[in-house]
Amino acid sequence: MRSRRPPRSEGRSQSPRLPSRLGLPRRPCAARILNRLLRILEEHTDELATVITAEHGKVLSDAKGEIQGGAEVVEFATGIPQLLKGEVTENVVTRVDSHSLRQPLGVVAGITPFNFPAMVPMWMFPVALVCGNCFVLKPSERDPSTALRMAEWLKEAGLPDGVFQVVQGDKEAVGALLHSPGDRPTKPPTDNPASASTVAAAAMKRTVRTA
Structure with a gap:
């Protein structure tokens, strides 16, 4: 999976071109989609665990365990x-009311390690999606197939095209993703110092938030 070609995204577009906020699913709608994803995960746990075992090498029981751990976050x-309701507070000071609204960030990118190809992405994208964001996932080049399978199942669950995308490649793909148009908060990898350095350098240049 190592290549110097530009990163390719899963879906109709060949680069991470994402819909505007107006095209994002409403939060209750996204929650229903995630409920359908949960049912799909339950039905296909053995299939996904086999994919993880074949690419990563961990035993089947461990692969099933990480799927369960990720599914708990989806749930x-x-x-x-x-939990996303705004607040209105009257008379914070004399003749001043306070209004608080929770709004989507827009686009969030997740760069995940090889050791948990199912669980770590599921720590990220369900929360991002249900909060009204688009999500771009860059899995490890060592075990890329799990991310593609999850993209297929999200589409089957009813997620609109372009809201969840997968970009494959090594640290060069990370750099291309972070330098593509648009600002996006980023979840950096935990297992690869080279990729983490690439993320940090690109984020500093563009003042993109990382966590």
């Missing part, structure tokens, strides 16, 4: 819309 994310 948590289905209840997030109730």
Whole structure:
């Protein structure tokens, strides 16, 4: 999977071109999509675990365990819309009211390590999606197939085209992703110092948030 060619995204477009905020699913709609994804994960746990075992090498029971760990975050994310309500406080000071609104960031990128190809992405994208964001996932080049399978299942669950995309490649793909048009908060990798340095350098140049 190592290549110097420009990164390729899963979906109709060949670069991470994303819909505007107006095209994002409403939060309750995204929660319903994640509920459908949960059912798909339950039905295809053995299939996904086999993919993880074949590419990563961990035993089947460990692969199933990480899928379960990720599915728990998907389940948590289905209840997030109730936590995203704004607040109105009257008379914070004399003749001043306070209004608080929770708005999507827009586009979030996740760069995930090789050791948990299913669980770590599921720590990220369910929360990002249900909060109204688009998500671009760059999995490890050592085990790329799990991310593609999840993209297929999200589409099957009803997620609109372009809201979740996968970019494959090594640290050069990371650099291309971060230098593509648009600002996006980024979740950097935890296992690859070279990729982490690439993320940090690109983020500093463009003042992109990382976490």
